[in-house]
Amino acid sequence: MKKISLFVVVIAFVLCVASLSFGQTKSGATAVIPSVYYEILDQPDCPLNIGIDESLAARMSVAPLNITNADSSNINAYILHVNGGPRLDRSYMVFVHGKGLAPGKSSLRVISVRAMSENEVKPVISIDYVHFADGKTWGADSLGKSKDVKAFLGGHDLASSRLKELLVDKDDTEFIKVIEIGSSSFGEMVPSRRKLDFFAKGYEDVINRLRRMKKSVDEAKELARKLEVMQPSR
Numbered sequence: 001m002k003k004i005s006l007f008v009v010v011i012a013f014v015l016c017v018a019s020l021s022f023g024q025t026k027s028g029a030t031a032v033i034p035s036v037y038y039e040i041l042d043q044p045d046c047p048l049n050i051g052i053d054e055s056l057a058a059r060m061s062v063a064p065l066n067i068t069n070a071d072s073s074n075i076n077a078y079i080l081h082v083n084g085g086p087r088l089d090r091s092y093m094v095f096v097h098g099k100g101l102a103p104g105k106s107s108l109r110v111i112s113v114r115a116m117s118e119n120e121v122k123p124v125i126s127i128d129y130v131h132f133a134d135g136k137t138w139g140a141d142s143l144g145k146s147k148d149v150k151a152f153l154g155g156h157d158l159a160s161s162r163l164k165e166l167l168v169d170k171d172d173t174e175f176i177k178v179i180e181i182g183s184s185s186f187g188e189m190v191p192s193r194r195k196l197d198f199f200a201k202g203y204e205d206v207i208n209r210l211r212r213m214k215k216s217v218d219e220a221k222e223l224a225r226k227l228e229v230m231q232p233s234r
Helices: 002-031 146-166 173-179 198-211 217-230
Strands: 048-052 063-069 075-083 090-096 106-111 124-132 183-189
Touching: 048 124, 063 075, 075 106, 075 146, 090 106, 090 146, 106 183, 124 146, 146 173, 146 198, 146 217, 173 198, 173 217, 198 217
Parallel strands: none
Antiparallel strands: 048 063, 063 106, 075 090, 075 124, 090 183
């Protein structure tokens, strides 16, 4: 009986220590919220507002950003700049398909931001360039990415128009819906270490979306093949 009692006491002691240790670890983890490791630049005249989704920030090692359209026009592309200094400077080119991000609407954009120690300069997140669905633009375009944005949109529009031509006299609803939902994005170092053909990327985005369709698979793959054959060489 004494042995059993002693065993119970030992188990209780171990569980108590483990509980205290677990509580301390949890407290330390939740106290360090990733948002303290970066700053968001104040841009009062920017048509996009950047907010932090704190419910996700407490559990993620990246920057979960809520991007809200504060303008009266739809936005179909923008450039996020994460200025983290040498080797940590990055840009994110984001395309919102279909009619774009409507006024007052928000979208979650999760980007990688390296955690810095307290004595280091925090990375600063800002909007460098905005492209509206009606063709107007905003921003300094300090990264020189506006030409890439326009090239991607041009390639995407060409592939979309050719797809519609291939579907003349057919029900194109499900195919058009696939290429007009969601978004596409490209992240790279600043300055860029690679030369990408963004016109081709925009065109191929339509092809790849058709190939990933779960419905009308055979017809979608055939349409993708035809678009690939029609793709202009550059």
